Amino acid sequence: MEAWRRKAAVLEKLAALLEDVGKARRDHHARRPPRPCGITVHTGVGCPLACAYCYIYDMGFPGSVKPYPLTPLEMAYAIAANPHVAVGELGTLVAVGSVTEPFLPETRELALGYIAAFVEHLGNPVQVATKYPPPPELAKYRADVLISVTDVEGRLEPKAPKPVERIRGAGELVKRGGSATLFVRPVVPGVTDRGLERLLALAWDAGIRRVVFGTLRATPAIAARLRSFGVDITPYVRRLEEGRQIPIRYPKGRLAEAARRWGFEVLPASCASNVLAHGQKCALCSWGPCGGVLEVDVEDVRDFLEHRGYRGADPHFDGRRVAVKVKLRREDKIFLEQALRVPVVSQGKARHQS
Template sequence: MNFKEYSLEKRRLLLELKNILPLESLKRSLKDSHSRRRPRPCGMTVHTAIGCVFDCIYCYIGDMGFPTDRVQPYALTSLELVYALVNNRYFVPSLYGTYVAIGSVTEPLATPSVRERTFEYMSSILKYLKNPVQISTKQYISEEIADRFKALSRRGPISILITIVTLDHYRRLEPKAPSPTLRLESIKNLCKKGLKPTLFLRPIIPGINENEATDIMLEAKRAGVASVVIGGLRVTRTILRKLETLRFDTREIKKRLKGKRLLGNRQVSVPYSDIKRELVEIARNIGIVPLPSACCANTYNIFLTSGIRIPCYGLCYTNMCLNCPVNCIEVLPSIDEEDIRYAIARIVSSKIDIHCNKGLLMIITRSKRDRNRILSKDHLLSVLQTIYRRRIVVRAE
């Protein structure tokens, strides 16, 4: 897909949905934050519910203002959600477009009503937009629910991340979530149906759970996973306080923060690259494919389930690649200079030069004013980055 085809496809989808949805729904969609929010590196986050009651000690949704004492399905219908996404200026529909990430600030399978909403959203996204979908969960997935995932996966790729970060401390760290044993059972049930779930080993909490990582990977491998995403902890003042109240030893976290102050609700990443390096090696020895990020898990799942190699949406191949079998760098889309000029001509009319190497697309303008005008349209640059799967740099000559 190039930029012209993307523009046409968006117009077609808008017309199609306008013909289906009543005026009230169209208005509701446009007011919703899904029609405006910027994608994250893992893709466009889609909220299928608001809140979560699993009460994980390392969770930051309370700090973000989401409820932690209740969970309810998101208010939009699935078609309203799809319409909101199509109106989002950062969102590129299609299998080769923006990844969709479900479950970042809630548990998307928390209750039967939330689960229904999640399945409705996934189903409509795959039907109308065709974008790769990813869901992360701690909920127990029975054989019956695994069957529903399987049925849905016939419409398009669904990457399923099963979070397990502890086998020993789950009662203290994740007091109201299903036990790791049940989550291992979820993996087995999904694998039985021919799906390819990924172990989501996140967050690694230095000094608290990294010693368990090997056992978790071994158990997950026995249950059937072929890949693992290893991720770090983002800590806030409240999270640190909760860990200490529960008598966890937080000295290692503090040591790694090197005196960085935790202010207000600010999330601070705890450095852990040394631990990650070690765990990546262990995963390889165990025979699981280590992946650097959730979007790589999405990319790898597309490859495993359909044989299609799509370069990772988050451009992880440029800075954190772990050389999984997708080999993103070898399948980058070719550059259509005329198409890029066509896109940029919407912002500035003067000539531009285009240079491209493997991971970089450089746009060179004739003046600083033109450069600044292009940089001010970050949604358009984001769309080009998604289409051409390269970091975009804009410079004045």
């Protein structure tokens, strides 16, 4: 399969540039399956910004940041080595800045280095989410930048630059030909809706034309922190559980309607923004298709399955998903879905041979 051969070739090239690939191979970026938004890349460990709704502290991350211990080349290698990840222009979506703020002074250069290495060595569509004014260099990497906000004042993000600064920075990026999307996440009841028109006006004037509204996920600790900011989420949730992030079902329709009235394209998820910013297609989940459905070369899929030891898989594409007659190992199923951007389902009871 073309995507499989490309992955092997990129890994070989990167291995030749690195003295030792052991550290990258042992890193969790080389193992973790992609999430729906793609493979998330950590630029640092911890975050000092202490946003009221942040879940990373519940996950055990510290309130200070240390740059992630892989160099840009090592991170590119780790991503390429991940058996679930498809490498290349139409490969796995890469989402930089999960569980920290990538453009903190301590990690800014590293984050830009990671993005540059992905663009140069992998070619995958890259997206970065930030609460900082995005560095102008991002325009040259064709990265989609999610300007993350919760409300127009930044009420729940007292240590981050103000939303107006983030959005003005995005405007500069758009002027340089970069791509920016307004990422209203999380939507916090009683906070996000206040001043929404002002927020949308700022984004529109900055040249932003896409918006994503994202759900708040709460734990008892997050609810308590929000309470200390004067925000009560109890009317929106039946019960909170220790150790579980519960989505807060706030009706987002009204926010989406307001955005549409301005002329924004309202997208179902951050990954859709990455796909559309790169002029691509994806139909991997039921929220799509986003941009359309990629053509599937069934012979190419058959070639991959045979190479991986499956016999009698008999792949079939019905225009929306690929069906195979064998049970696939999890990493092969995920790799195929990442390479094809459509769901892959097993039908029939035949077992693989290897």
